[in-house]
Amino acid sequence: MPNNPLIPQFPEPIWRAGVGLPTFETMTEDQNVDVAIIGGGITGITTAYLLTQSGQNVALIDAGSIINGTTGHTTAKITAQHDLIYDELIQHIGEVRAKQYYQSNTEAIQFIQKIINENNIDCNFKNEDAYLYATTKASKQKLQKEYDAYRKLGIDGDMVDQIPFDIPVEAALVMKNQAQFHPLRYLLPLIEKVKTNGAKMFENTTAVDVETGSKPKVVTRNGFKINCNHVVVASHFPFFEGRGFYFARMYADRSYAIAIKSEKQYPGGMYLSVDQPKRSLRTTTFNDEEYILVGGENHKTGHGVNTIKHYEALEDWAQTTLGVREYPFRWSTQDLTTIDKIPYIGKISSKYDNIYVATGFKKWGMTSSAVAAQLITDLITKGLSPYTDLYTPSRFYTDPGLKNLVVQNADVAGHFVSGKVGLAHKKLKDLAKDEGAVVKVNGKRAGAYRDENDCLHLVDTTCTHMGCETEWNSGDRTWDCPCHGSRFAIDGTVVEGPAEKPLGNVQLED
Numbered sequence: 317m318p319n320n321p322l323i324p325q326f327p328e329p330i331w332r333a334g335v336g337l338p339t340f341e342t343m344t345e346d347q348n349v350d351v352a353i354i355g356g357g358i359t360g361i362t363t364a365y366l367l368t369q370s371g372q373n374v375a376l377i378d379a380g381s382i383i384n385g386t387t388g389h390t391t392a393k394i395t396a397q398h399d400l401i402y403d404e405l406i407q408h409i410g411e412v413r414a415k416q417y418y419q420s421n422t423e424a425i426q427f428i429q430k431i432i433n434e435n436n437i438d439c440n441f442k443n444e445d446a447y448l449y450a451t452t453k454a455s456k457q458k459l460q461k462e463y464d465a466y467r468k469l470g471i472d473g474d475m476v477d478q479i480p481f482d483i484p485v486e487a488a489l490v491m492k493n494q495a496q497f498h499p500l501r502y503l504l505p506l507i508e509k510v511k512t513n514g515a516k517m518f519e520n521t522t523a524v525d526v527e528t529g530s531k532p533k534v535v536t537r538n539g540f541k542i543n544c545n546h547v548v549v550a551s552h553f554p555f556f557e558g559r560g561f562y563f564a565r566m567y568a569d570r571s572y573a574i575a576i577k578s579e580k581q582y583p584g585g586m587y588l589s590v591d592q593p594k595r596s597l598r599t600t601t602f603n604d605e606e607y608i609l610v611g612g613e614n615h616k617t618g619h620g621v622n623t624i625k626h627y628e629a630l631e632d633w634a635q636t637t638l639g640v641r642e643y644p645f646r647w648s649t650q651d652l653t654t655i656d657k658i659p660y661i662g663k664i665s666s667k668y669d670n671i672y673v674a675t676g677f678k679k680w681g682m683t684s685s686a687v688a689a690q691l692i693t694d695l696i697t698k699g700l701s702p703y704t705d706l707y708t709p710s711r712f713y714t715d716p717g718l719k720n721l722v723v724q725n726a727d728v729a730g731h732f733v734s735g736k737v738g739l740a741h742k743k744l745k746d747l748a749k750d751e752g753a754v755v756k757v758n759g760k761r762a763g764a765y766r767d768e769n770d771c772l773h774l775v776d777t778t779c780t781h782m783g784c785e786t787e788w789n790s791g792d793r794t795w796d797c798p799c800h801g802s803r804f805a806i807d808g809t810v811v812e813g814p815a816e817k818p819l820g821n822v823q824l825e826d
């Protein structure tokens with residue numbers, strides 16, 4: 317196995333390497349605009365691009381740095397092959413809507429290509445076929461059903477017997493003419509364009525509330541407001557619920573990725589296993605050299621306590637399958653899944669007409685964000701979109717959503733209760749350097765991390781979003797919440813929302 321260095325030696329995804337990122341000021345006065353966009357990921361930026369192109373006056377804010385959320389850590393396959401989905405969609409929402417889902421995501425690929433062509437963007441956009449592969453007989457049957465769904469919906473795809481790797485497969489399902497790109501090289505020119513179109517952009521500016529009404533005001537943590545006509549909530553997990561009960565209708569799932577230089581020639585294509593553990597493959601180039609991105613090892617956020625094992629599992633698999641020459645990048649991130657697996661895009665709830673949301677992309681946000689940007693722009697500028705009903709967050713398809721809702725809520729409830737009374741995972745005195753764990757301090761559950769200088773960092777592990785108990789993430793050295801995916805640094809500061817406040821302090825009593 318290649319040398320397996322600790323995370324701080326390469327915490328960044330490959331996308332950030334060698335890319336000059338812009339910085340923006342913090343917002344220090346009230347703003348008056350047509351549209352306030354909250355969130356500077358691919359969703360917020362693409363929406364800002366379309367709205368400013370159509371003459372809207374826009375302010376976009378981000379709690380941290382722009383394109384450093386899930387978008388900065390994605391795998392960036394651009395495809396309508398969203399794992400196994402079409403057979404399930406036909407069962408639950410019928411053929412007409414399942415076809416709309418495929419159509420909207422296929423149009424999204426064309427939309428991205430059009431933006432690239434119009435703006436002459438050099439982002440390594442490349443058409444590739446996308447493959448789902450099965451390594452067991454049971455999943456081969458699932459692929460067969462998915463293929464039947466492809467035929468019913470007129471999707472350009474085929475069943476094949478093999479894929480060009482040393483992986484024994486039962487079958488694979490190919491969707492033709494999909495794509496991949498470098499997500500930051502795609503978005504940086506769009507950010508420039510958005511600026512040129514007159515949008516105001518701010519970083520380190522956290523939205524904490526919306527004062528609703530015909531002229532809503534987005535309230536930021538430092539007290540300044542954005543006065544506007546429309547609010548677009550593109551903050552990944554919605555920072556404002558708008559009575560949409562998002563906390564009960566989505567869960568966060570983490571995955572891991574490594575970028576390797578391989579001993580073998582990559583045969584082309586993008587691959588995803590349908591069996592567990594998940595494995596995802598594509599290539600990219602950096603400094604004119606080819607790297608293979610290997611992804612997988614997904615688990616619900618806050619559930620994969622020994623996360624370093626996930627990187628090791630990917631590395632072992634890559635070594636066996638591809639032969640690893642170098643292993644210079646690795647990273648992890650999370651995305652949100654809705655109860656019926658279809659994103660929530662549109663008005664945040666039936667209660668508010670001028671607040672929109674785009675979330676729940678289930679790790680397929682490259683196309684879903686393009687769908688969202690167009691749908692929301694259409695709603696703001698024309699009042700209608702062909703995809704309103706399919707994606708409306710106000711929908712309640714009860715089957716299988718209701719069952720999943722119960723499961724998700726039971727899980728959340730479990731973390732409220734069992735987290736509080738849960739046993740400490742380790743004694744404080746047994747913590748090694750560079751180790752974190754749940755411990756008992758002053759008779760209560762606390763989170764402890766002992767750094768390389770033997771200095772202890774203690775936090776109250778209770779999440780400041782809705783009170784679930786966070787768990788230690790040894791891979792990223794963060795405290796992760798299993799309920800809605802908030803993440804906190806070793807000193808308790810928020811790394812990722814929906815939590816807005818840091819974890820509480822814990823002091824050792826003498």
Ligand SMILES: Cc1cc2nc3c(=O)[nH]c(=O)nc-3n(C[C@H](O)[C@H](O)[C@H](O)COP(=O)(O)OP(=O)(O)OC[C@H]3O[C@@H](n4cnc5c(N)ncnc54)[C@H](O)[C@@H]3O)c2cc1C
Pocket residue numbers: 354355356357358359360377378379380381382383384385386387388389390391392393394395521522523524550551552555569570571572573611648649650651674675677678679680681682683684685813
């Ligand atoms: C491991 C992994 C691999 C993936 N691979 C693929 C892939 O191959 N293809 C694909 O299509 N999709 C993929 N995805 C999914 C895709 O990356 C995401 O769906 C997409 O990047 C989400 O973009 P976003 O703009 O909605 O969110 P983000 O990129 O997370 O942006 C949200 C922004 O909002 C900001 N924010 C949050 N709260 C506030 C607040 N209160 N105030 C102000 N700002 C706030 C955050 O700082 C952040 O910058 C993958 C996801 C994962 C987890």
Ligand code: FES
Pocket residue numbers: 779780781782783784797798799800801802813814815
């Ligand atoms: S309770 Fe919601 S993210 Fe922690």
